[in-house]
Amino acid sequence: MIFVGLLLAAAVVVLVALPFLREPVADDDRLDAPSEAEGRRLTLVEERDRALAALKELEFDHRTGKVDDADYRELVGPLRQAAAVALRALDTPQE
């Protein structure tokens, strides 16, 4: 039983140390996280997806009769505009 325990403990130590055993010296040890610019771009992509999803949902609600013609006409314009703004912003090269 003690042997099993020691074996497990050794396996745990190896696994925890594995990233350092694989790369004793790392060329780049920084976490691969999105930069500030990538973070902003991620927000823009979210806004684009949100606007497109809202448009899709509005179309569906209109087809099922949950949103009548007058409400549809009032709501669809701003949503299309929001989607266009997000798409344009994504196409604009960023720093």
Add this chain to the structure above:
Amino acid sequence: MADLGRAALVVTLGLAVYSLVAGGIAARRSERRLAASARNALYCSFASTLVAAAVLATALVRHDFSFKYVAAHTNRHLPVAYTLSAFWGGQEGSLLLWLLVLTGYGALAVAINRRLLRDLTAWVVPVIGGIATFFSFVLVAVASPFGTQTAPFDGNGLTPSLQNPYMVAHPPMLYLGYVGLSVPFAFAAGALLSGRTDERWIIATRRWTLAAWAFLGFGQLLGAHWAYVEVGWGGYYAWDPVENAALMPWLAATAFLHSVMVQERKGMLKVWNMVLVALAFELSVFGTFLTRSGVVNSIHSFSKSSIGPWFLVFVVISSVFSLALIMWRLPLLKAKTKLESALSREAAFLYNNLLLVALCLTILWGVLWPIVTQLVKGETRTMGRPYYDFFLRTFGLPLLLLMGIGPLIAWRKTSLRGLTRTLAWPVGAAVVTGVALAAAGADSSTPGLIAYTFSAFVLATIMVELVRGTRATGSLFLLVARNRRRYGGYVVHAAIVLLAIGIAGSSAYSSSVERRLTLGQSMTVAGYTLTNRGVTVDSKANVTETRAHLAVKGPWSGTISSGDNQYVNPPEPSREVGIKTDWLRGEDLYVIVDESHPKTGLIYVQVLVKPLVNLIWIAGIVFLFGSAVALWPDAREQRRLVARFATAVP
């Protein structure tokens, strides 16, 4: 064997501390290899906890009474299923289960998201490591399941009330729910710590939250059924503090599941969602604290112990940590849009959230009241059933109504004209139902009649939604497949309606009569005539069963028996009720024999007739089905998420 279990737990503690400290440093300094090492430590902590759990399970199956825990909670007569369920029958074992599920969930959630959310998971690891540190510390230093002794010939056995099939499943279900709420909490905290408060943490944890919520909800229904058939007082929910302890995080998680949709659609309620995630997690730990500390009297007081102060300290520290984190990141959580109309889907979700949280907090106040009065006045006072029933009606009935209105309102804005047209059918169905029921005599209980009317309204809403959606897409299957979350949610709404009808029927319209019956004497309850046919005593190896037998005539005819079991080991009694379910009439005949005299045949009996109570159990199955539909993996959604991240971070 016990040494291996103890060693495994010490290793888990070491790994959890390493995940917390090294993971925190790695995330703070943005060190890739150290972060990977901390992540591996989290994976290993699951493996070492699994070893500890395997040791305890083996000791239970082998009746190794040199383990104090095994001797305290099992004996040689116990069937294998109950012997294994003793794993969570006692405090130490159930804490080990908590840790096992936590490290398992944590490792899996981090492994799944380590590429897509690599900046975030670096912070998630130390948060889960911190929670695991607490639980492994308690298991190592305060309540170890691996204490040993000179083995006695036999153990004490499991509390008789826990020897029930529902008790095999109820606690693990609750734990899967309680602990599951740690995952969204850890990701929310990770998002705040990393400053990446975009939607990714929500998408990553949506299914975890839903699964935890489904386990918690279904676990509570299993517990309610156990109380109904085993505890033997004629009810299924007593507003017991420990029952409330499971209900509160479920209510907070329900609010979160709704409000998170507002954040996804409109980028609003970011602070509120963080608060709800933290509240659900804190309440789940608080629930474990209530169950395990014995700080308030409860039917679950078999689990009283001295670990309460440790839990209290943890709840306080983690609550302060959560609040401080939210306050620190408030500027990042500002909404980009505003509520456009009070008559919109997002507004309906907001009203729903306010009602759910209000119900949750009033229940919390009721649970804390005995502690508050003890601290302030030096005497313990408890909130009775009327307090909870009042708030259930006050907040629950409007919630039921909102469940019907919400799905019919469009996002952003709905004109009164459009809403009136959409509501016409459901309102018509509700009015017809209400009038018909009142004419049939159901107006003896106003809350009951309102609940039924609102239930008809919600069911009609769901039908209207399904019919219109099917017409628009051309196929019901396609409709559901394209938006599983929405239509799974509607099935869950239908389950809640069944639950409401069951609760209203069995509480507002039930009949109850208590009598002292001599041999051959009869009593009548709601059309049933019951005649005392005598008392029998049957002695078995570990139990003496005393049963009173009553001949029944009425809508159902036959014999029903009830009495008690007196166990030898452990030397405890257990009440055994008689239940006859009439599925056609949708009611239960429920017989409780409080006292019986075998020699004279004299019995003291309470007979209840509970209409529609079985809808509550059917609601559980519908609830599970709806949750499964909403949880079913959606490959298109996953591809969208990957594409979104790939677009933003090439």
